[in-house]
Amino acid sequence: MRIAVCIALLTAVAGAALAAEIPLSERRSGYSFMSADTRAMQDEDTANPGMLFVLDGEALWKRKAGAANKACADCHNDARVSMKGVATHYPAFEKALGRPVELEARINLCRTNHQQASPFAYESRELLALTAYVAQQSRGIPIAPGDDPELAPFVEKGHALFMQRQGQLNLGCTNCHDDNWDKKLAGSAITQGQPTGYPLYRLEWQSLGSLQRRLRACMTGIRAQAYDYGSPELVELELYLMSRARGMPIETPAVRP
Amino acid sequence: MPSALINVPAKAKRGSVIEIKTLMSHIMETGYRHTASGDVVPRDIITSFTCRFNGTEIFRADLYPAIAANPFITFFTTVTESGKFEFEWIGDKGFSETAQASITVE
Amino acid sequence: MVIVRPAEATPAMLQAAIRNVVGEANVRTGKVKLDIPPLVENGNTVPMTISVTSPMTADEYVKSIHVFNEKNPQPNIGNFYLGPRAGRAQISTRIRLADSQKVTAIARLSDDTFWSTTADVVVTLAACTEEAI
Numbered sequence: 001m002r003i004a005v006c007i008a009l010l011t012a013v014a015g016a017a018l019a020a021e022i023p024l025s026e027r028r029s030g031y032s033f034m035s036a037d038t039r040a041m042q043d044e045d046t047a048n049p050g051m052l053f054v055l056d057g058e059a060l061w062k063r064k065a066g067a068a069n070k071a072c073a074d075c076h077n078d079a080r081v082s083m084k085g086v087a088t089h090y091p092a093f094e095k096a097l098g099r100p101v102e103l104e105a106r107i108n109l110c111r112t113n114h115q116q117a118s119p120f121a122y123e124s125r126e127l128l129a130l131t132a133y134v135a136q137q138s139r140g141i142p143i144a145p146g147d148d149p150e151l152a153p154f155v156e157k158g159h160a161l162f163m164q165r166q167g168q169l170n171l172g173c174t175n176c177h178d179d180n181w182d183k184k185l186a187g188s189a190i191t192q193g194q195p196t197g198y199p200l201y202r203l204e205w206q207s208l209g210s211l212q213r214r215l216r217a218c219m220t221g222i223r224a225q226a227y228d229y230g231s232p233e234l235v236e237l238e239l240y241l242m243s244r245a246r247g248m249p250i251e252t253p254a255v256r257p
Numbered sequence: 258m259p260s261a262l263i264n265v266p267a268k269a270k271r272g273s274v275i276e277i278k279t280l281m282s283h284i285m286e287t288g289y290r291h292t293a294s295g296d297v298v299p300r301d302i303i304t305s306f307t308c309r310f311n312g313t314e315i316f317r318a319d320l321y322p323a324i325a326a327n328p329f330i331t332f333f334t335t336v337t338e339s340g341k342f343e344f345e346w347i348g349d350k351g352f353s354e355t356a357q358a359s360i361t362v363e
Numbered sequence: 364m365v366i367v368r369p370a371e372a373t374p375a376m377l378q379a380a381i382r383n384v385v386g387e388a389n390v391r392t393g394k395v396k397l398d399i400p401p402l403v404e405n406g407n408t409v410p411m412t413i414s415v416t417s418p419m420t421a422d423e424y425v426k427s428i429h430v431f432n433e434k435n436p437q438p439n440i441g442n443f444y445l446g447p448r449a450g451r452a453q454i455s456t457r458i459r460l461a462d463s464q465k466v467t468a469i470a471r472l473s474d475d476t477f478w479s480t481t482a483d484v485v486v487t488l489a490a491c492t493e494e495a496i
Contacts, residue, residue, distance in 0.1 A: 008297070034404070035402075037400050037410045046278045048280075052261075052262060052280060052282040052327060053282075055284075056260050114359075186487070188404060203404065203407045206284070206325070206407050207326070257403035274450030274451050289437075315446070316445060317442055318454075319439075321440055322436070322437060323440040324457070324459070325407060326407070326408070328456070330456050331455040331456070332443070332449065332453070333449050334449055335448045337448070341476070
């Protein structure tokens, strides 16, 4: 059933124009494509299930952990101050590793290096909750990827991955999210694939999920082998998406269908 | 400990009607799904939600698997006096959670 | 990976579930309003508001609201018990609908009469972007 839907789309996009970047004035969050009901779910904190994870994150922020017996709050104090705007410039270049890391990996670096605790698994409730709590402190603040020259080659790699056709359907991200974002696919909006809301509550998942989970879902959709969580490719794609979304406000925790 | 979000106005006029909104974290596993190997994923849902005001039940709901994950329930009540709302969620596998909210009548 | 086996409540199951609530009473159409989007983006989380026309006084009020569906594996969605002090006979929740179908809400008033309404909901399939869990 789902495969049939995808093939129908393939025919629909085959004749589309060549990939072109979306002009700044036309950049739109996935929010603006949603129904009024789904928007209402995101708009009001007590109606937004993503806020349940933010609450969990706040509790974890204050909880001591690891051999160092330190809480995030012991070093970073009040997240509303120390984490304000932090998510707008992730993934960020990590000098010690010589490569960019996404927010989840940055939090895990604090787990291992500063708390001397084991890292949380990708998509675990704890990691999603902490990431949502940290990113929520940037809600409403425009995305501002670092202009660290060391990041440039990684953004370029992400851009190339975004343009590259792959999978059994032989589609690139750009074929849907640059060329056909104003169209629908089996009744649901394709959207521009903007990364403004992550981690977000997706009705389809009935849970919070990371940007990497979303990207893996798109790859599976085009019948490509999804990159592993934390792989260089997914971080590069994240990085490119954030540079492509420069200036758009963070919405974490957003809601999407 | 699962989180809950409760929205009750902190203050209200005596005799006014207020809306109460509640959101509880819970997967609401229906019991109708199967793993690839054919095993049923056992049902794990909240079956009952109750709201009491100063000890008296003012609202109750029976929930079934068709209630979405992280149950969201809103309802109304007439404010008669200052006091405490107590919320209780009960479900499969011994699930039992409570939350409270206070209101001051002006 | 978790897959969903198609299972549906039969019309007989739906009738039995409704009889369970109303007994032999006659169910009339009216007084109940069911606000549910006619076209939903994802059947996993469908917002729904039910309101009943009633003065909500000590003598004349809504006792309970019962919601049913046609095609989920089980016909019941939820039962909501109010009383005169609710002040306003209205509740909201979010439900799951496995497929496009009818949703029925039945209210029991203080005089033990039953009133109902039914709405049609079209569920659009999720796009081809789903992964295995």
